[in-house]
Amino acid sequence: MHFVIMGCGRVGTALARAIEAHGHTLAMIDNNPDSFRRLPKDFAGQKVTGEGYDKNTQRQAGIEDAYGFAAVADDDNANILAARIAREIYGVKKVVARIADPKRAQVYERLGIPTVGTVDRTAQSLLARVLPLDTEVVFTEETGKLVLCRALIETSWVGRTIAEVEKVLGVRAAYVLRFSKVSLVSEDTVLQENDELYYFTREAERPAVSSRLARAFKED
The missing domain is CATH 3.30.70.1450 (Regulator of K+ conductance, C-terminal domain)
Known part of the structure; x- marks a missing residue:
């Protein structure tokens, strides 16, 4: 299965490692090409420079064939916009957004987009939400x-x-x-x-x- 991650920071990198460890294909999106230096040397996925909420950027990352999309940049607004595009325009089955503001997170969950906060287990929580159902x-x-x-x-x-x-x-x-x-x-x-x-x-x-x-x- 194919996954797309927006945001190549600490959380995005940890999530990328975990998804590749499960044997899936992956594309990373970040608006700063220097951020890709955080990825491990053996990273086999695609690196896409651009804004994750841009439809052309998402298509370049293979969003049309993606099973899951995770928006984990440091900008709540960018994350939720990118997540809604992935879900509502491209019909991605598993979409999750990292939202720091708990009040806003509740609003977006009511719109049907699961969120996680900035906590120690963020990467693990994201992984559980974006991969196929398991315990x-x-x-x-x-x-x-x-x-x-x-x-x-x-x-x-x-x-x-x-x-x-x-x-x-x-x-x-x-x-x-x-x-x-x-x-x-x-x-x-x-x-x-x-x-x-x-x-x-x-x-x-x-x-x-x-x-x-x-x-x-x-x-x-």
Whole structure:
């Protein structure tokens, strides 16, 4: 799969390393060609100099064939504009923007664009949002047998209840992160677009849960 990253700073470089490590193709966009020096010497992707919110620049980076787009420059306005172009004009499936202002982040999440803030785990959070659905472990209890995992809700999950999800995945739901706010769940809680579901499972069962995640509700 092909991915496009706008912003070749510390976060963008870390994200690029991770995406290449997963075996995907990649294009980096930055308006300063000197920024590409941050990339590792063995970087095999494309380097595109230009503004990430420019449609011609995005096309040059292969946006029309991209599975995911991450806008991680230091400018909130540029990030959200670029993310909206990637999603609304080019129909990129996985789009995420780095937004420093938490109030603005909530507004953009309501528009359907997942965001992350400027925190220590920004690169990991971006990776989880831009790659295909999988389990991300966010906490492991001291014996190592029980883990708290996170999954970004797929379109096919929207409208499903927590009871349905628990039955299909074989997990115990803990809470949902919705518009950057934690919401406790019950069996009747209905999932919405861009929800992040946090659930408990046994570490030994996590690979099986990952497999079920990839298939869940897609054959309905």
